[in-house]
Amino acid sequence: MKRYIILILVISLQYSCSDIVDGINDDPNNLTESSYGSILTGAEVGNIIVQTGESARRSALFAGQYTGIDRQHLGFTQYNVTTSDFDALWYDIYVNAFRNAVEAENAVLADNIGPVSLGITQTMQAYIVGTAASLYGDVPYDEAANLENTDPMYEDQPAVFQKIQDRLDEAIANLQMGGGRPVGGSDIYYDGAPNKWIEAAYTLKARFYLETKQYDLAYQAALNGISSMENSMYAPHGTAADNSNLNYQFFAVEVRQADVVVSEFMTSLMQPGATNPIPANYRGNTKTDETARFNYLFNITSVGVQPNTEDGFAAQTASAPLVTYQENLLILAEAGLRSQGFDTGLEELNDFRAFMDAGGYLMNIDPANLNYEAYNASDFSAGGIENADGLSQENALLREILEERYVTLFGLIHPFNDLRRTLNETNVRVPVEPSSGNQLPQRFLYPQTEIDRNDNSPNPIPDFFEPTDINS
Numbered sequence: 001m002k003r004y005i006i007l008i009l010v011i012s013l014q015y016s017c018s019d020i021v022d023g024i025n026d027d028p029n030n031l032t033e034s035s036y037g038s039i040l041t042g043a044e045v046g047n048i049i050v051q052t053g054e055s056a057r058r059s060a061l062f063a064g065q066y067t068g069i070d071r072q073h074l075g076f077t078q079y080n081v082t083t084s085d086f087d088a089l090w091y092d093i094y095v096n097a098f099r100n101a102v103e104a105e106n107a108v109l110a111d112n113i114g115p116v117s118l119g120i121t122q123t124m125q126a127y128i129v130g131t132a133a134s135l136y137g138d139v140p141y142d143e144a145a146n147l148e149n150t151d152p153m154y155e156d157q158p159a160v161f162q163k164i165q166d167r168l169d170e171a172i173a174n175l176q177m178g179g180g181r182p183v184g185g186s187d188i189y190y191d192g193a194p195n196k197w198i199e200a201a202y203t204l205k206a207r208f209y210l211e212t213k214q215y216d217l218a219y220q221a222a223l224n225g226i227s228s229m230e231n232s233m234y235a236p237h238g239t240a241a242d243n244s245n246l247n248y249q250f251f252a253v254e255v256r257q258a259d260v261v262v263s264e265f266m267t268s269l270m271q272p273g274a275t276n277p278i279p280a281n282y283r284g285n286t287k288t289d290e291t292a293r294f295n296y297l298f299n300i301t302s303v304g305v306q307p308n309t310e311d312g313f314a315a316q317t318a319s320a321p322l323v324t325y326q327e328n329l330l331i332l333a334e335a336g337l338r339s340q341g342f343d344t345g346l347e348e349l350n351d352f353r354a355f356m357d358a359g360g361y362l363m364n365i366d367p368a369n370l371n372y373e374a375y376n377a378s379d380f381s382a383g384g385i386e387n388a389d390g391l392s393q394e395n396a397l398l399r400e401i402l403e404e405r406y407v408t409l410f411g412l413i414h415p416f417n418d419l420r421r422t423l424n425e426t427n428v429r430v431p432v433e434p435s436s437g438n439q440l441p442q443r444f445l446y447p448q449t450e451i452d453r454n455d456n457s458p459n460p461i462p463d464f465f466e467p468t469d470i471n472s
Contacts (some may be wrong), residue, residue: 036107036117037186043104044188046097048235050131051413052320053246055089055444057260059135059416062441064432065266069304070315073259078436081464083448084370090447093132094144101125102145109183109238116194120187122171123201126164127323130208133160134417135444137468138347138458157469161212168201175201189233189322199226200233201324205321206331211417212470228284229361232326234319238284247307247314247411261304265432270294271305283403285385291369296362297410307411311364314411318363326352326361326408333401342377342394348375349401361408375400391427399428406430416441422472439465 061076068077105121107113132139143152145154155163155394159303181192190196199266203225209218226232237245251260268278269467272291276282284290296312298305307314321327329352337345353372359365360372373463379386380396385397402422406415422429434440442465451457462468 004295005446036113037183039100039104041188042181042187043100046100047128050092050097052235056412059413060411063415063419064263064344066260067263068260071258083445083451086445087447087449096127115177116181119171119174119196122167126167127204133157134211137443153433154457154458161208168205172198172201188236196231199231203323203328211332215335215338217385218331219339222328226325229325232324233322235322236319237317242352244312244316245318245320248309248316251306251314252309261306262298267305287373289371292365294337296365319471330405337398345397395428403430442467
């Protein structure tokens with residue numbers, strides 16, 4: 001693994017730290033060294049690129065939410081991928097994000113800054129490596145931050161996930177101590193608020209338990225997770241060219257904007273009216289109107305349906321979702337159904353629908369175009385509005401929850417993870433079909449840079465269609 005220490009993410013990565021940290025105010029009650037604050041900001045910016053940049057767009061494409069129509073992205077849609085296509089994505093994870101998070105922890109310990117700052121760095125490390133394990137399978141973890149080790153060992157994916165859970169437990173314990181917050185403004189997610197970080201850490205625990213199909217543990221963790229929209233973790237964006245929303249940069253600014261459109265399948269789930277490409281797929285019914293959400297998510301352009309770069313999901317200054325209240329609500333719904341039963345799953349889904357009926361995570365919408373009335377048990381009985389094909393009541397509810405996750409988490413990494421996790425649940429999974437051939441992608445490929453330089457790289461290299469351990 002190529003080794004660098006990156007203390008501040010550079011402008012060439014299309015997201016400027018300097019714009020974010022302008023005007024930092026030193027809190028006289030916090031003695032955090034400025035070096036720690038700068039490194040923390042770098043780690044958080046690096047994580048934004050991992051979670052909402054090309055890795056997320058590639059995931060959404062492999063999950064059937066996007067279609068590549070030209071150049072490299074057309075090749076991705078046709079599953080023509082090579083190991084070198086993932087070089088930059090691996091670098092984003094391990095150098096720009098994880099390395100900064102580890103160096104931030106080293107600064108906290110060296111300067112005895114305090115437990116809250118330590119807990120933040122630990123949460124960030126778990127978040128970043130958990131994402132890597134989700135996408136690639138076996139990955140370096142314990143040895144990945146050792147600058148002297150040019151050949152870090154790969155660890156089994158299930159073991160990495162267990163270590164991540166342990167790390168998050170350590171982080172929560174430190175955050176609960178309440179002292180040693182970072183300098184004001186250096187934590188661009190929560191400004192050092194320990195209660196928000198604690199909730200985010202629990203939602204991350206729930207996310208990773210969901211991915212490993214430990215649904216009872218996912219439900220218990222989510223009960224302590226993000227409790228309000230205000231406590232959601234979002235990536236801040238601005239009006240400068242290099243700190244704009246990353247989807248805005250791709251779809252509104254870069255010359256590649258015409259390479260990708262929203263897929264017909266994704267569009268058909270959300271678009272009301274006669275222009276829907278597959279009307280039978282529309283999610284709307286007598287209790288649901290998706291018009292407002294469609295308008296928030298998408299614009300119809302000369303190229304096709306694309307993310308809304310004007311006043312919605314991909315607007316220039318739109319904050320990007322990282323770990324959110326809506327995600328936590330839907331983990332409660334799915335994990336609650338799977339581990340506690342139908343009544344719990346329905347109650348949790350209706351909590352999400354009540355949130356959406358009040359506007360939810362949407363912005364700049366017409367309330368007249370929005371309706372998410374509560375479902376009742378009969379809606380999922382055979383012949384009900386959510387069960388026209390006669391599934392069991394439980395499976396009909398699970399299908400609705402999984403589809404809701406698919407549209408709510410649009411454009412992020414989660415739908416790709418969900419699709420692989422539920423692939424064998426043919427009656428309930430979101431019915432994404434391969435865009436080429438007869439197999440759906442199962443993982444990101446290990447990058448060529450890693451294969452060439454790390455003697456401990458997996459051998460043989462797993463195929464694009466080979467499931468990771470947790471999805472086998």
